[in-house]
Amino acid sequence: MKLLSSTNRYYLLLAALVFAVGSVVFYYSMGWALRVEVDEQLVNHRTATLNLIRRTGQLPTNSLGNELAVTPGPLPTQLRDTTFFDPVEQEQVPYRQLSFAVSSSQGAQWVTLRKSLLETEDMLGVVLAVMLTVLSLLLLSLGVLNRWLAHRIWHPFQLTLEALRHYNLQHQQPLALAAATPIDEFTELNQALTQMSTRLAADYQSLKDFTENAAHEIQTPLAIMQVKLEQLLQTEELPLATSQLIGDLYGATMRLSRLHQALALLTKIENRQFPGAVPLALDKVVENKLHLLQDFVDNKELRVERVVAPGQPPLHMHPALAESMVGNLLQNAIKHNHRGGTLSWILTPDYLAISNTGPALVGEPSRFFERFRKLNATSDSPGLGLSIVQQICRYYGYTVSYSFAAADSLHTLRVQF
Amino acid sequence: MKLLIVEDEPVLRNALLEYLRHDGYVCEVADSYLQAHEKIKLYQYDCVLIDLTLPDGNGLDLVRTLKADGSRAGVLIISARAALDDKVLGLELGADDYLAKPFHLVELNARLKAIIRRRQFQGQHHLLFRDLSVFPEQALVLVRDEPLTLTRKEYDLLLFLLANPNRVLTKESIAEHLWGDDADTADSFDFIYTHLKNLRKKLQEKGVDNYIRTIYGTGYKLSTE
Known part of the structure; x- marks a missing residue:
């Protein structure tokens, strides 16, 4: 994971948590403040109503919907929550109400003052929505800024990394x-x-x-x-x-x-x-080396197959290294061949492949190129042949690979130019 | 036959000196570039053995000096085996042959003989050994004037033996003589055995016997008796 996404992930997580907690706290404190405000209004209203009754001797009339009710029965005199059905909104609407007793010509009456909490709820919703929008905008812009800054600030680091990679x-x-x-x-x-x-x-x-x-x-x-x-x-x-x-x-x-x-x-x-690289005809090198190794080929009664595709690979190599590379590959193909087996070599403009028949090998193929790697631990050979091949290939920027075809038990070492 | 051995390592120099004197050569030694330079300017040699890495100079400059002076001396270069470029350069400068260190004394001897043979007799020379006469230029071997047909490797082997009569040739030195750097390809010692067996058989068929003796555990020897 990238450093940026990793830190961003924690940022987001923390921001979400803070947002959630903050929103809850904000919602409730806002709700509480509004309710206190409504309560205050109701109490003020009560004082005003009592004053009005005292001055006029008239009970206030139930003018606007549920805002005011005058009822005979005794009612508790604290501030209470209640709900009414709003025919417009088609739902139960929360109200805050305050009842108090007044004495009038009709005897003791209870006046109930109510205030809808719907508006405050709407306001809460709007405030919360604006909050959330602002906060998410802030988060987003921070993210973008971070990304841009990261790109800018980390640039020298990227350069360092690139230099290390090519070192x-x-x-x-x-x-x-x-x-x-x-x-x-x-x-x-x-x-x-x-x-x-x-x-x-x-x-x-x-x-x-x-x-x-x-x-x-x-x-x-x-x-x-x-x-x-x-x-x-x-x-x-x-x-x-x-x-x-x-x-x-x-x-x-x-x-x-x-x-x-x-x-x-x-x-x-x-x-x-080995600075002295000269243009080289690799097929001639292979032919010459095979000629020198003829005794060993004959002794194992090997059949030599040769495929040379038209077009020479345009190789520039030190002659001694070319000879060493080809020699080691051929020696390898002879040494690990069985009596009466096949040694084939293919040269195309892109690669040289030398194959030999032989029993399947145990072990990791990539390790065959390691130094002192021997198939037979008691062998007199130091086990450096393929290391030398690999080193020569590296020197000239070629790649050497080993493959095994189980069908005809054919081991192939392929040098890709 | 007068030789100059240019080698800075005293033990190696003395070993060469002893070995070649035993073979009847008149040998002189030089342990530094300057000494060698002085000697080749003053005296005539039939062959000069030059170790390329000298404490006070490069052996290749000695080859250049010899060639510049139009010397008739054969030149055999001895150098570290990993120094592949020295070989090419040395031969380009006109050295007759090149031998990588470490080398077999018998190999050195064979190379030396081949150089001297080529230089002195322009191919008119033939080798005589008991009932054998060998004409290297025609690759012809006669046993009591009867031609002996040999394979290439048998012939090389016989020539190698003839260059070192009465000396033990180790299997290793024979393998390296016949196959060079490829000697450790596979079972080369078995080959030597096969080639030698065939060579012995062919000699035996011509009525010459007991020329090649087996020294158990080490190698073979061309016997003069």
């Missing part, structure tokens, strides 16, 4: 935020964010430097280990057990060295250290 640590550009905004809080926010991004960039840089240095420093000891083990292997008349031990060590060193190379390559791609 990428790897681009190594500082977070571009306005240093001063009309709102102090947003200025503070921008300052804090700028400081944070600077700190992040510094941390990232030092981490990257560390990784790079570590990668570089690992290289030499690895080369030494490999060379020394090889020298050791050349020693004449090595006992079988020793030679096997050295062989195992040598194999492990090789694995470590392959892992190191793959990680170094990933780091280099992440650091965008």
